[in-house]
Amino acid sequence: MTRDVVVHPDARVLAESVAARLLTHLVDVQSHRSPVHVVLTGGTVGIASLAAVAASPVRDAVDWSGVHLWWGDERFLPEGDPDRNETQARDALIDALGDALPVENVHAMPALSDDVPTPEAAADAYAQTFAAAGSPAFDVLLLGMGPDGHVASLFPGHEALAVTGRPTVGVHGSPKPPPERVSLTYDAIRGAREVWVVAAGAEKAQAVASALRGAPVDTTPAAGALGTERTLWLVDIAATETLGTPAALSTTTAAFPAAPETASELWTHVDHYFSVLTPEDAALVDTRHAATAGGLPDIAVAPNQGKLLQLLAQATGARRILEIGTLGGYSTLWLARALPEGGHLTTLELEPEHARIATESLAQAGVGSFVDVLVGPAADTLDSLIAEETEPYDLVFIDADKQSIPRYLEQTLALTHPGAVVVVDNVVRGGAVIEPDHADERVQGVRAMVELLTRHPRYDATVVQTVGTKGYDGFALLRVLG
């Protein structure tokens, strides 16, 4: 993942530039998507940029009724406190917009009150507000950055940095007053399409340099702020002082790859580099977010893996696809989009709540009419499909309980035709699969699959190891023989 860096002469020009970019971006996005979700930041340049938006005549080109405002963090203080980011944003911009911006579009983080007595309560309430709005992908997420490299209220060394599986977190002991805060988590920040980090002043130079050189997020939280489509650093010259003068900085724009610290970071960087080939559209991002908001485990395929499945389905001309293990419907959507007119996909899910979330996402993505989500133990559902003499499937994707893989493979034979393709996911398991006595029954399930395939007359197979954002794993590719 590279970060684009744009350097400005000083903090005043920077704020004007952020405002101009934001207004142009809003108008641009509104030409093809609505509503638009923007996350505001507090901080010196953040608030100055909002004032510049208010002062710009271009603000009238934006349809503010289609803009929703969120916050990346909040100082946990009573409503109206002048130190609240919300209060400052209202003074700088929101009040000036008046009726043009509907009050229900302003999603401020809850203030300290008798009903919301702790940062955790405020974080929970904000997470609910976000989920109730459909957990939208933020179009632009603005982040100020402190001299210590903090973004939102994610401070160096704080436990909030490690919080995953939820969009918000209560923060205590902030080194910058006030000590209690509410913040978006990395999960929420990294779900944004575009992340714009704004920083001005020599006191930020060290943190800017560390973040752009890929320092660990634990010491420089800003290094971990990445957008799914773009990460843009908008800085002034003073804030680039310690960057030296790399050739790229002699112009106003530079692209900085973050240096990886570990092998898995490198894999992630490489996945990000190639992600231009496998962009997620809004429906895929929404499907992923709905799964996260619903508390589903983060074990869906990565975008590049989803695209691989899609390409396989297209290359084999699959008209009927069977998926064993729906989860939130993310891989389902990649596969469903490979189907030609009149094609069909059947996906099997054990958990009713997972199936409900997937069904909703698939309907919203426009594929619900040709995708059936069948709920219950997959082995039973497969038996029913066999008993019903269901028309054979052309491609099967198995991504469910690994201990049952051998059984699923035998059942698959009764549901496919010679030449059909089967993909079995997660068969390397960080390399654990080579240990004969491994205690994990999922590992034993994969080993039983290999045992079965070595002597099976009707399967031809290979396994490919993979590394990437999902760690070290791999998939088996099988062809059904006659």
Ligand SMILES: O=C1O[C@H](COP(=O)(O)O)[C@@H](O)[C@H](O)[C@H]1O
């Ligand atoms: O406390 C905060 O500080 C940061 C950065 O503020 P700055 O004045 O150094 O620019 C800000 O991004 C964050 O939203 C805010 O709560």
